[in-house]
Amino acid sequence: MGPGYLISLRRQRNLLDFALGSLWRARWKNGGIVVVFSLVIFIIASFRLMVAGLEQASTAVLATVPDITVQRLVAGRQMPVPLWWVEESGAVFGIRSIKPRVWGYYFHETSGANFTIIGVEDFPGGEPLPGVAMQAVSADEQVEENQFSPVVLGQAVHQMLALGDRVNVSLFRPDLTLKGFSVVGLFAPQTGLVTDDLMVMAIDDARDLFALAPHNATDLLISVPNPLEVDTIAQKLMAKLPGSRVITKAQIGKTYNAAFGWRSGFGMICLIGTVAAFVILAWDKAAGLSPEQRREVALLKTLGWQTGDVMAIRFMESLVVCVVAFLVGTGLAWAHIVFTDGFLFKPLLLGWSVLRPSLSPVPVIRFDDVLIIFVMSVVPYLAATIVPAWRGAMIRADATL
């Protein structure tokens, strides 16, 4: 490194020292700006981190959705699907598998929550939900053979049933007789958005619980190996099964985006207003140099400081304010998501999850999210202060004469 670089580095350090001193001299005013700016960044960052967490969660949800779901509608209402539809659908070329499913809601009076019951084939032998992590519960010794049916619960259901170390639970059939279940597993906490309110069991147990006829299912889950053929197969199924409603994974994704995207878009518009208000405040603060500040700039120019030197210290001051506010605001937002489940934005963004007993969003920090937070907060502030800083730095040295 040559002496020119060293001098330049020392110069920057000297100017930074001066800028820090200058910030400290006006610590109450600058402290106030940092507090307000941190609050703005906290709101933006909380919202963005929440949105990012939910985007990831909706991706996880879609991963568990079958390629095609077939339901039956009668007079516009969903009705049970007869199992002969399975054989009928099997005749369509390009389908890998067709699995009937029984599902419905179970109102749990004690907790006042609705649980989602899903009955699937190959249970408990296979995965209760494909690709969804599960913790096994060793209940073998407590299960009385032929009396209790196996079930896998979401974490929130387990909590709301207040099972503790117990593994047996009874649910009411429609005729108010009890059906016993033994918990053989819990879905992993990180799958909460998908599984929190779930009770997954064998399809026959679900039929028994809902008093559904043995030859019926709620819907059919169809797997298609070639994604390019999904739409064509869906059209063929609709033609083959009169009264059917055929839903593809892409359509479900669009529905998520429509509901969730609208909410986040609305939120972002509100936040842009917040940022705009703060930028106006920043501009006003930077533009209105006090007589004392004007004298200080004139003095520095008298002492041989270039306009660029004065601008550099103003830029450094703004940068320090931004960085401190950015760290504080983003840190608080992180804490807000981790420790309070993002309670400020939960009602706005998760209004559709009222059926779920609870949701603990797992915060995700990605580089592009941090970049978005930075661009939405720090860049407008710097841009708002740079022109007034330049105008302030143009004060002439002769003002001291």
Place this chain on the structure above:
Amino acid sequence: MIIRLHEVHKFYNRDTPRQVHAVRGVSLAVQEGEAVCISGPSGSGKSTLLGIIGGFFVPTSGLAEVAGVKLARLPDRFLTSYRRDYIGFIPQRFPVIGAMSVLANVILPLLPLGVEQRESEERGRQLLTRLNITHKQNMPAAELSGGELQRLVIARALINDPPIILADEPTAHLDSALSTQFISIMSECRAEGKTVVIASHDPLVFQSSLIDRHLILEDGAMVAG
């Protein structure tokens, strides 16, 4: 000649109803190491003339050459560099950044030069010792008395070791004891070979032994000297 002015004119608000002809055809030559006092009544153009020599104002016409630098043609950026390299300026009201320490105020001119902090402070302390206010170095400048403030400003003007010292009405707000002290410090500077130009209408200054030449301005024109 370290300072050479020839037929210098300076107008403010030229070609407007508020036009002021502040300096009218002033010619002046100052030798290196000379001490000159420019006096005259208020509004006679003393500060403007000092400002032209210091590179604060560009003359409207005429030649202004200081230390070989022709000031009339220099853009603002180079005038700043010129001030930094050649001029130690002592303004009238001793402006300082009151919340900063005395030492920090003294080393202000060195910050954009990239001088190491330790070296700057060492140079600042030496000057404060020489001017007998080293014991106040860590005190906020706002808490200094008038005389101490004056010495701070002198130390700051000398920190770059400039060849020319310009002082604008330096004794206007000082009592006679402090004015005498100022003259004494300037005498030391002149003894070191620095050129001293003082704008003052204080007889204590222009009649002192420090001054080699006394110039009188009236209504922007040089009438004596």
